[in-house]
Amino acid sequence: MTASLQRGINALKEVIDAPVASFFSSCVHCGLCADACLFYTETGDPKYTPIHKLEPLKRVYKQEFTLLGRLAKMAGLAKPVTDDELESWSELVYDSCTLCGRCSMVCPVGNDLTYMIRKLREGMAVSGHAPAGIVSATRRTVELGGPMGLKWPAVQNVIKHVEADSGHKVPVDQAGAEYMVLLSSMEIVNYPEYIGALAKIFNKAGITWTLSSEAFEATNAGIQIGNSDLAREIVSRIVNAAEKLGVKKVLSPECGHAYMAIRWEGPNLMGRPFKFEVVHVLELLDELRGKGVLKMKDKLKTPVTLHDPCQIVRRGGVLNAPEALLKEVVVEFRPMSDRGKMNWCCGGGGGASAIHEPAAEELRFTAFKRKKAQIEETGVNTMVTFCANCRITLEESIDHYEMNTQLLGLTELLAEHLED
Amino acid sequence: MNEIEFLTWVRGTGLNIALGLFVLGMLWRLVEIYTLGRKKDLAPTRKVAGASGWHTIARRSMPPHSMLKRSPVSYFGGYIFHLGLFITVFFFAPHIKLVESLLGISWPGLPSQVIDAVTVVTLATMLLVLFDRINNPVKRFLSTFGDYLAWALTFLPLLTGFLAVKHLLLPYTTMLALHILSVELLLIALPFTKLIHVVTLFASRWYNGDISGKRGVPV
Numbered sequence: 329m330t331a332s333l334q335r336g337i338n339a340l341k342e343v344i345d346a347p348v349a350s351f352f353s354s355c356v357h358c359g360l361c362a363d364a365c366l367f368y369t370e371t372g373d374p375k376y377t378p379i380h381k382l383e384p385l386k387r388v389y390k391q392e393f394t395l396l397g398r399l400a401k402m403a404g405l406a407k408p409v410t411d412d413e414l415e416s417w418s419e420l421v422y423d424s425c426t427l428c429g430r431c432s433m434v435c436p437v438g439n440d441l442t443y444m445i446r447k448l449r450e451g452m453a454v455s456g457h458a459p460a461g462i463v464s465a466t467r468r469t470v471e472l473g474g475p476m477g478l479k480w481p482a483v484q485n486v487i488k489h490v491e492a493d494s495g496h497k498v499p500v501d502q503a504g505a506e507y508m509v510l511l512s513s514m515e516i517v518n519y520p521e522y523i524g525a526l527a528k529i530f531n532k533a534g535i536t537w538t539l540s541s542e543a544f545e546a547t548n549a550g551i552q553i554g555n556s557d558l559a560r561e562i563v564s565r566i567v568n569a570a571e572k573l574g575v576k577k578v579l580s581p582e583c584g585h586a587y588m589a590i591r592w593e594g595p596n597l598m599g600r601p602f603k604f605e606v607v608h609v610l611e612l613l614d615e616l617r618g619k620g621v622l623k624m625k626d627k628l629k630t631p632v633t634l635h636d637p638c639q640i641v642r643r644g645g646v647l648n649a650p651e652a653l654l655k656e657v658v659v660e661f662r663p664m665s666d667r668g669k670m671n672w673c674c675g676g677g678g679g680a681s682a683i684h685e686p687a688a689e690e691l692r693f694t695a696f697k698r699k700k701a702q703i704e705e706t707g708v709n710t711m712v713t714f715c716a717n718c719r720i721t722l723e724e725s726i727d728h729y730e731m732n733t734q735l736l737g738l739t740e741l742l743a744e745h746l747e748d
Numbered sequence: 749m750n751e752i753e754f755l756t757w758v759r760g761t762g763l764n765i766a767l768g769l770f771v772l773g774m775l776w777r778l779v780e781i782y783t784l785g786r787k788k789d790l791a792p793t794r795k796v797a798g799a800s801g802w803h804t805i806a807r808r809s810m811p812p813h814s815m816l817k818r819s820p821v822s823y824f825g826g827y828i829f830h831l832g833l834f835i836t837v838f839f840f841a842p843h844i845k846l847v848e849s850l851l852g853i854s855w856p857g858l859p860s861q862v863i864d865a866v867t868v869v870t871l872a873t874m875l876l877v878l879f880d881r882i883n884n885p886v887k888r889f890l891s892t893f894g895d896y897l898a899w900a901l902t903f904l905p906l907l908t909g910f911l912a913v914k915h916l917l918l919p920y921t922t923m924l925a926l927h928i929l930s931v932e933l934l935l936i937a938l939p940f941t942k943l944i945h946v947v948t949l950f951a952s953r954w955y956n957g958d959i960s961g962k963r964g965v966p967v
Contacts, residue, residue, distance in 0.1 A: 346781060359887045368886070645960075
């Protein structure tokens with residue numbers, strides 16, 4: 329056994345807990361999780377059945393933690409987990425799983441399969457079987473500060489442009505502000521209007537806020553690759569910066585996995601509760617809407633539908649704010665048939681969009697057919713969403729299929745129609 | 749061993765062995781699973797009504813939105829044979845008498861014609877779900893020896909019980925002995941096969957509901 333494989337198996341042994349043991353013991357091989365997974369429904373290939381993706385973790389569980397499994401292993405009857413197997417499993421654990429969590433919603437015996445995939449990735453990452461695209465995104469985040477290799481001077485440049493375009497000041501390193509605002513590189517590079525939108529809303533509401541030059545990046549590729557040590561290092565920058573500035577709250581950007589990383593995994597990675605509260609930008613906006621601060625001067629006339637990002641809604645718990653906010657700013661909202669916590673993934677979450685091998689990209693386009701059908705059912709040409717990663721994945725797929733669908737970010741849409 | 753001796757053995761020694769192995773096996777497995785424990789979640793909880801492990805234990809018995817349409821055989825087949833097993837095991841008068849003789853508690857049974865009808869429907873449904881396991885690409889792909897074993901161990905008590913009551917195929921005494929033996933095999937295998945889901949599914953649902961419930965998502 330290679331040293332890296334041994335490390336991988338050790339990592340898997342470490343993450344196996346009572347829920348994992350209970351889940352594997354309860355599985356009756358009914359296959360319903362396949363029907364909840366867009367990688368199965370759109371390809372029809374049984375290998376994409378979520379529980380099958382967990383096979384290496386299941387075997388380590390059985391061989392190391394059950395009486396019969398240990399006996400079988402001693403008698404030489406157990407099939408060991410090998411490097412070759414993990415290498416071939418990379419496609420199942422990363423390319424074809426976005427950690428969207430839909431399978432965990434339907435399993436009749438109650439298995440949280442996504443919880444287990446996240447754990448399996450710990451073993452995949454340390455044994456060297458994570459896809460190159462996510463490995464390099466993680467390395468860039470650790471070494472340079474963000475998955476796209478964006479450094480602070482470049483961000484400063486974007487801020488200058490945003491200030492000029494929006495006419496609002498973007499405060500930096502202001503100690504004692506109420507909110508420290510996090511961004512995702514994707515937003516800074518592709519959707520800088522988001523920053524202007526926030527500035528406008530904060531000023532309007534009279535809330536103090538700041539960016540931190542030491543921690544502006546919210547996304548955490550360490551979690552997507554499944555390496556808790558790296559994930560902790562990335563999260564700790566934010567925690568240190570926020571506690572140094574003494575802010576009351578940290579604002580997670582729209583980006584779904586960023587929210588998951590800082591809000592739900594963050595304290596567990598750090599091993600302690602934070603001294604500040606983590607708030608998703610839509611939670612803040614919904615609170616302002618409730619207070620009557622968020623008044624619109626007009627509404628978008630075209631009918632729209634809404635794509636709910638998995639990590640914010642289903643896995644993140646921001647359930648009601650999105651639709652409530654959207655209804656403030658549009659004349660006609662036509663929801664998709666599976667919506668909210670049962671919505672279908674864009675196909676690019678969980679780090680999948682960082683994998684640039686042709687086979688993985690092709691698979692993403694195939695999986696997108698589910699979303700395409702959902703969009704077409706609503707009969708509208710405008711789709712609103714609130715996650716930069718969903719947005720880039722959706723845009724690539726919409727281009728690929730030459731669809732006539734326009735995408736809008738919810739926060740920007742609100743800012744655009746906000747009373748001056 | 750003649751048929752009387754066979755029946756006496758399965759009712760005495762056989763039953764004791766089976767019950768002993770079942771209880772020990774079950775205790776072993778439950779300790780093996782649940783003493784693994786889990787780390788405390790340090791993220792501040794978002795409290796939402798209806799989002800908890802307890803809610804999920806109940807809620808997960810219903811098909812989630814749009815799933816019934818996608819997998820009608822799994823849902824209807826699953827409901828019918830589980831309910832059928834429950835009715836035949838707990839509402840067949842001789843079973844209730846057995847429980848009464850052992851534990852001293854009793855409840856009203858169902859008329860034998862009803863039990864007959866339920867048994868036939870359950871047997872037919874179990875054959876259908878077996879066919880589906882072989883025929884459905886996902887189920888066939890996932891299936892192992894353990895799945896077919898668990899199916900057979902569940903099917904045989906129902907079949908032999910029905911044949912014994914109806915005096916079919918073999919003399920009543922022999923068939924009754926086979927029926928009891930098949931139940932004993934089921935009991936011995938239960939802790940070590942997927943059949944253990946009859947117990948662990950409650951904990952699994954609870955964990956799932958708790959994990960999402962802390963984030964404010966009723967699942």
